[in-house]
Amino acid sequence: MYNKLIIKIVFTLFFIIGSSVQAQLITDTKPSTNTFPLASTASFPLIQKGMVPAILTDKNDAEVVTIVANAVAFDFELVSGNKPATIHQRTNEEYLIIAGTIGKSKVIDGLIKSKKIKVSQIQNKWESYTITTVNNPIPGVKQALVIAGSDRRGTAYGLFEISKLAGVSPWVWWADVKPKPKKELYVLAGTMNQREPSVKYRGIFINDEDWGLNPWAAKNMDKDIKDIGPKTYAKVFELLLRLRANLIWPAMHDSTKAFWYYPDNPKVADKYAIVIGSTHCDMMLRSNTFEWQENYVHEYGHKPGEYRYDTNKKEVSKYWEDRVNAAKNYEAMYTVGMRGVRDGNIVGPTTKEGKIALMDTIIQDQRKIFKKYFGAENKALQIFCPYKEVLGLYTGGLKIPDDVTLVWTDDNYGYIRQLSNSKEQKRSGSSGIYYHLSYLGGPHDYTWLSSTSPSLIAYEMTKAYQFGADKFWVVNVGDIKPAEMEIQFFLDMAWDMKKWSPENAGQYAQFWAESTFGTALAPEIATIKKEYYQLAHSGKPEHMGFLHFDDASKKKRLKDYSSLVEKVNTAKKNVPAFLQNAFFELIEYPANCAALMNDKFFYAQMSMEVKTNNKTLALEYSQKSKDALEKIISLTKYYNKEIENGKWDGIITNAPRNLATYGMPEISNPEILSDSLRNPKEYDHRYLRLDPVNAASVAEFISVKAADFKTKNEIPSEKIITVEGLGLGGESVSRYPFTGKSFDKNNFDKAPYVEYEVNLKTGNYQLSLKSLPNKAINKERNLNLAVVINNQKPQFLDTDNSREDKNWSASIVRGYFEKQLAFATEKEGIVKIRIYILDTGLALSRIDINKQ
Template sequence: MRVDDDITVLFSDDNWGNIKYLPKEDLNRKGGYGMYYHLDYVGAPVSYRWLNVTQIERIWEQMKLTYDHGVKNLWIVNVGDLKPMEFPISFFLDYAWNPQAIQAADLPKYYTNWASAQFGPAHAGEIAELLARYTKYNARRTPEMLTADTYSVENYREADRVVGEYNSLAEKARQVYNQLGGTYKAAFYELVLSPIEMSANLNEMYVSAGKNKYYGEHGAVAANYYAERTRELFAKDAQLAKAYHELEGGKWNHMMTQTHIGYTYWDHPPLNMMPPVSYVQVPKKAAELGYLLEYGERPQWGWLDVEADWAFSTSLPLFDKINKQECYVDVLNRGEEQLTYTIKAKEDWVRLSKEQGTVQYNDKVYVTIDWSKVPQGSVTGTIVLAGAGQEYAITVPIRNNVPAASGFVENNGVVAIEAPHFTKKVDTKEAHWTVVPNLGRTTSSLILEPVTAKTQTPRANAPRVEYEFTVFTAGNVTVDAYLSPTQDFNKQGGLKYAIAIDNENPQVVNLNAGETKPDWEYPEWWTKSVGDHIKIKQSRHKVTTAGKHTLTIWALDPGVVFQKFVLNGEGKPKASYLGAPESVYHKPF
């Protein structure tokens, strides 16, 4: 289509905050260019419009691309209802007023300045942290897209960590609320405390539903506890909305009536629907002992004597003196009456958080190692769990001989590294690395600036970052790069980076490879990347020796946003939404 020179051409994001197209030429056309951006959206894969789920850091990164590529005449932002989008609206307009005045390093100060303007300077720093954290947590996955399976109950304590982060944030927000003067209380409740409490409650509800399923599948009475807990938290969601609507005599009545629980389609359900839960039939008999091990294999149905019983994993994962792991034994009650149990280690170097207990549902006992007492050589400890006439032996394997370690250290086949935590950074005259604080699902992110830089070449002239890491065994390694879901906005074959371990030839990875869009549907790659707020690109490598190695990343195209790298050795990686938490960093003396 030919457009007259005096007409403004308006581009847009993909409805999820990712710019789709930017002009490649004719930047001096009379009508100029504009951008239509979203903080709120009705459509596929699932609408998001209940609470703010947008990080200002992502607005900054995408709208910087927009501005620096010559899209300067008109910026429009879709906000749905003005509430609860006050904070990202403020940032969008302030940034639009003077994009050159706010650089990546200025973003943390924006939170503080905004909080000070709304609530005074006394608690501005604390409120800034609350705003930065809750928008980060909500941007991991929109509330409308949460399910009982989003966060892993089994691996990396992910579900518990997410709930703990939200609940800790809610407690800090309540402390600030109680310290504020009366003039600020209602505004703080509406802008900060209420969305944090609602989000914390919703995430715990879905995690409780996940635990209900997890314990039910393992024949544990704890399933019934989490079914009831899910019901309680579902009811609390309505109570929190009611409190919001009654604030200041109903000043903001109905603003939280947007349904947000129980989506089965892109549009909202007619009413909030609690996630499904199940109840187990508790045998009408005395207590029965069972257990699960952290990172143990899922038990399969088996036969002991003539009765059906569970076959349990009998070994904890490997412990080593660099990672100093802590793993748990989840003691389960599978009967009607309370269970009294004992748990003891045969070796004095195996430490237990407790040696006995009485439980109705389940109880976690944490296992650590006293490395000052571990004998030399290959050794294995034993834990004996007993109760209700049953006894189980659990082995505690030790990796006592580890190679000289430096950098991020393998933990049971996995090395996880946050992108900004590089060992070495190399910039060039043409382009340089920039850390964008708080951007992403876990810590911060790395981008290439200027965002209009030409495509670089690996090894020859590209900026690079290096990460030292240590593995305990040689073999094949896959590297999962966690990247923001940036679109191929310049339509020149995709955005690329290069990757290598040690001195191997760099592999060029295309962030947008295979991203084609049929005319009649939303493609699967897009619905997954915007739902997860991440793209994971995988490369395969080989390390020939145990010990220290170097992972090198070259930035080739601006627009690639690096969040995290996870290296997996041979074997099946543990499934989780956020990926393995960052590995221990070891610096030799």
């Protein structure tokens, strides 16, 4: 039993931590040299008989080290029942946890000097740390567990790693994931070195917080200011450190005063070692919605002129410079360029040439401000975000200084617009990504539940990383809750790109469920999460008010969601009491509410379809639709009022922006509705049709999963991969790595291909290829396929979904881009369909064949 356990621990910890010199092992059974061949009597008692050694830090170290040490002490109190002391002076304890930053901690520097710890692999590195057991580290101490960081965040991450390995989730506070109690926990002797993260700056953007985070913070956290303030941000920043992030784009919506309005906000960020940034539309760390439109008079004593640089340069420039002056002693990152207030277009010249010339002047002047306060133009961290209309200016010829980081964006729905070309990849400022897990805007918001799958995130972000986006990743998380798993996956990838890729991202749900709910529950919970993501891929819960499914698709979807809810209810019975709240927040609420949104709309539609022929059935369907909405309201109320005695009161609303989609749709029996369920808003009935062909009613309709190819042909240094959890049907095939070469009409037959065999009768057919609705990687590439049927002449298809028109809208909400072609068969029998994948970044999900 014990030999099997030690092997399991070795592999688990290598999987969690990454590269190490020796395996850093933790076990809840006291090791002995007789039982554990890899252990020794020097195993460190992290918890022994419920007691935890004191945590020693240097008072002159960065403040974040003490803050995190105290947080870890609280963590161990949850695990062991006893809170360890956090001290700055050594006591006479036999065992000690020592944490500090190289060059900032006398104890750590002393251990280095005496050669009791080796730090050559992490010294002078970015956010790195070592964890090691040391015998007789200092006089009077028998043994210590030493965490040494290369910098202040490295030390913080190392401390939280100990908590994590003891069973404390990063979501211990934010999702009430309480750890399993332990009375014994030991660290086997050894050393682990955590090297630099894959992406240098990694963080979140709190956005559209009006309907959740802001009212919750005002009611429960920053009660004195009734806003998102320093108490809320302290909890956010602790979460970021637990997730090994280092950057914040603060909340900036109308409901929230600017981050810098409250002097303690940047102070708290500095205490937690968090880099402060600002969004793609709020340049130079300003928050224009509040600071220019509302608070300018308070700050400057007079009303501002127009927020435009060509006619109001003096006022705008001073506005920016004052913020740089206020922020110069903080670790901050400045967005350069200019856009309009409230995410609008830049105000000024009407021509593209004029806008480019003005933007060039703006950036040059902003760089002069940096030179004044930092000594050189390139000494301040700077990003330029070619988002929305700014992308057109950049591609139109706008020159960006080489040291400024280019931050590419997705299309707001998870599909990256473009990445660095070969020339841009050589820039010293490198590039980064602004990504969305939540979005307010057209064709429709998705700010309620979070349903972007790890597989899609992995596909897009791996593509970005392979094209040089390694400097900066920020993700729009809305109100943080309920996007917990998706946030963690995004940041886990940013921390270690080698660990998660498109090929294994489908396994993340299992990994996350094990670390959150334990090994026994993990398979059930992983299945729930995978099915939840897959159902949402072809229709997010927030989009159900303007999507239309055919009858067969409705029935299947209702059945699948009913099965999902059954799985949730079954799993819940086995969840221990101390994790019930976490299960509700992370699993039950999103899965059940997604199912209920489908019930609400489908049964409403079905009631209207039968209202003239079957009034009894129409009433039954109407009642089911009404019951679904009432259940959503009830679950939301429970989340806000009952969980942890009202801890989350206000954090979740089932009707963000009070949009019609969250209300009651039209039913055949409206008299059964109470006044509170009557929705005065009208729906957009210009439905986007999904799967308009009812396969059951078509005589000759064949659907083939792209992953079910008969043969495939790869080329040197490349492979064709099947990505689990990606695209229509839950699997897609793609070329990998994404840096592979492109092919064209002249050499298409040299490209990798997949080939399918189907049995067809003679006749005319329509072939429909359904792929992920993404875009060509950059302007040097396309997103093309070549299709050869029975050795006939090839047909070439462009699957690029870059043009944001009606087809783009339909594609992103239904989860696939469709291309069709016609072909004929003259003989009955096997037909071979060979599909050459001419470009990387193209993910093929399904092939449908319909006889004409």
